Amino acid sequence: MATVPLLSDDEVDPRALAVFNRIREARGTDYINNFWRALAHDPVALDAVWERLSQIMAPGALDPLVKELIYIAVSTAHGCTYCIHSHTASAKAKGMTPEQHAELLAVIGMASQTNALVTGLGVPVDARFEAN
Incomplete structure (x- = not known):
């Protein structure tokens, strides 16, 4: 509401x-x-x-469809149902296929799982990642 x-x-x-x-x-x-x-x-x-x-x-260094996919991922992470629906519609209008959508959701799910595991385990950042 x-x-x-x-x-x-x-x-x-x-x-x-x-x-x-x-x-x-x-x-x-x-x-x-x-x-x-x-x-x-x-x-x-x-x-x-x-x-x-x-x-x-x-359009810029990132393709407009890629930007919409990022928007969907961030909206999912933030729990913005409206944004997920709006940007999924925009991504479809920009050519997102059902296969791309399924793969995107798989990546979002995997990232959510591994993020939670790393946070829960308190895994320190590798030194080689810190340098970048």
Whole structure:
């Protein structure tokens, strides 16, 4: 359940509506995700988050699909169900196959297991890893 109402286009501040329009233009759709509608209560934050996200998720040294896969992994680690669903949809739109999704989930599961074991056992970092 949302802790704030999701604002419609008719309810948002004109500054938020301008951001919504930039989102629509960038994504080639009229749809505005619930995340942006919740964040629209603070037009300054909405603008800042959209601008930063646009920059970070743009093509760069990492392929956009790889960035979405990382986002899914981090969202899983943080328990953000909304983010997992949103970025899984984005990854599929960028070409993620069912096989890649299954492999990603296997890696996330393995990392979670070994992270817990290392933490529980208090394993010290190898000297050769410290140097890097």
